Structure formats: structure tokens, C-alpha cells
Amino acid sequence: MMAVFLSFVVNPNPFVKMIGLGLAVAIALDATVVRMILVPATMALLGRANWWLPGWLDR
Incomplete structure (x- = not known):
């Protein structure tokens, strides 16, 4: 997804460039910070309550 969104950066339209770069950064932050750091950390902290x-x- 990042490759696709970064490909929008070569578009001459500045609006498309901004949207493409913004979406690529958002995907990168989601993949690294949220899914690799926050989710495992909260699962470790919550322990058994994580699966309540x-x-x-x-039913």
C-alpha cells in the first residue's frame, strides 16, 4: 500500500501529492507504532483481561 500511495507523489498535481504522501506516512505509522508496539504492549499489560x-x- 505504501508503494501505491508513494507513486502518487510523482503526479504533477500538488493535491494528489499531499494525499499520497499523507496516506503513505499514515500506513507506515500504523504498521510500526500501532501494530508492532502498542498492540503487543497492551496485550501484555492486560493479561487475561485482554480476552474477556x-x-x-x-452465545
Whole structure:
């Protein structure tokens, strides 16, 4: 996805360049910060409570 969004940067339209660069940066931050750091850290901190399921949903 980053390659596709970064390919928009070569477009001569400045608006398309900004959107492409912004989406590529957002994908990079999501993949590194959120999915590689925050999710495993919160799963380790929450422990067993991480897998809690409400009774009404457990049917």
C-alpha cells in the first residue's frame, strides 16, 4: 500500500501529492507504532483481561 500511495507523489498535481504522501506516512505509522508496539504492549499489560468477552456476546 505504501508503494501505491508513494507513486502518487510523482503526479504533477500538488493535491494528489499531499494525499499520497499523507496516506503513505499514515500506513507506515500504523504498521510500526500501532501494530508492532502498542498492540503487543497492551496485550501484555492486560493479561487475561485482554480476552474477556461479555456474557451477552458469548452465545
